[in-house]
Amino acid sequence: MNGEGEDASKVIHVKFLTKLDYPFKVPVTSVVIPSSVTRLGLSSIVNSLLTLEKPEPFDFLIDGELIRMSLEQFLNAKGISAERTLEIEYIRAVAPRKEEKPSLHDDWVSAVDGSFPRFVLTGCYDGLGRIWSSPGSCTHILEGHTGAISSIAFANSEGAEGVTVATASRDRTLRLFKVDPAESGDSTTRVGAYKILCGHKASVASVAAQKYGSKVCSGSWDCTINVWDTNESTSELSVPGKKRKGNNQAEEPQLEGEVETTLVGHTQCVSSVVWPEHDVIYSCSWDHSVRRWDVETGKDSLNLYSGKALNTVDVGGEGSALVAAGGSDPILRVWDPRKPGTSAPVFQFASHSSWISACKWHTSSWFHLLSASYDGKIMLWDLRTAWPLSIIETHKDKVLCADWWKGDSVVSGGADSNLRISSGISIS
Incomplete structure (x- = not known):
């Protein structure tokens, strides 16, 4: 006593x-x-x-x-x-204040992009991309793929009119869509691609848009990274027998884009790509490595090894220089390539209980990032502590994708076929 x-x-x-x-x-x-x-x-x-x-x-x-x-x-x-x-x-405290109503899909939600504040993009195993203006409100359906969509991204250059969206699919192709936000009304508009990007020899796992440019890059199960131009070039011929239906349902010619550059070096599936700087691409692979590529020379200038097959990579944090990656174990790893003489992670977060499917840095914070996992959880992290700030458990099955939206929300999709939005998150 x-x-x-x-x-x-x-x-x-x-x-x-x-x-x-x-x-x-x-x-x-x-x-x-x-x-x-x-x-x-x-x-x-x-x-x-x-x-x-x-x-x-x-x-x-x-x-x-x-x-x-x-x-x-x-x-x-x-x-x-x-x-x-x-x-x-x-x-x-960094924690959601509100959980929005779920947006149900016809199959697993495998891809999400929240980088555009007016909309959320989702890609689905049913082969369709969708644009959501708010929870439950799907304004556009992007159609044409014959396989599951594995990745989706806004591909607008600065000042571009309308919205350009790139999708990557297990059907070995990427597709580019032009969407006019003003067209969205009470009904859902179906949109066909204006350009098909063919060149990969296996499923396309990831697509990312060039920052301040008009190109996209893609990572594939064929172990390569391809670079493509998104412009609707008049010099390109329409694909014989391939036409798309516009919003007025009239058939229009469809262009087929050619690969501009192929980056070769990974020895297994290139599972994720990001394009954080104008001429610099980062990729991760099931060969256990993260690589940094110089687009102009086509050479890799950095190799980081994790010892595990990797599913996801993102670049952000202090100086937009920290590299986060996760994969076939429950550990989220963070490297600082600016530190010479070491390839060891500077942070390792180990609160998940299954494979990590997604990680994403907050765009305006040096400290905050999220991770999603097959354990059904999304965790919000701060580099100033080894424990998660908050755990989002709104999904009833594996979480396959997650992203920040509007700076104060997390958007995510999973094997429960739902898009979930957790909002009211205060990032200091």
């Missing part, structure tokens, strides 16, 4: 600081709190100081690191003295 009383009597002097504006700013004065308090307890204390009508969940940092244990355990682990007045920064 005496020991318990002694533990309970341990207190720490703290000051709560924040970069948040009114009404989330507390007076900067020293307060005394129990050393045994956890993050939830700290959040309750700050809420009592703020006297908000509705409690707000907060996260807390000491010396730039998030607290994920009791305050006393954290101080002991970091060797921080409890004798001085501690400065604790608080931020709004």
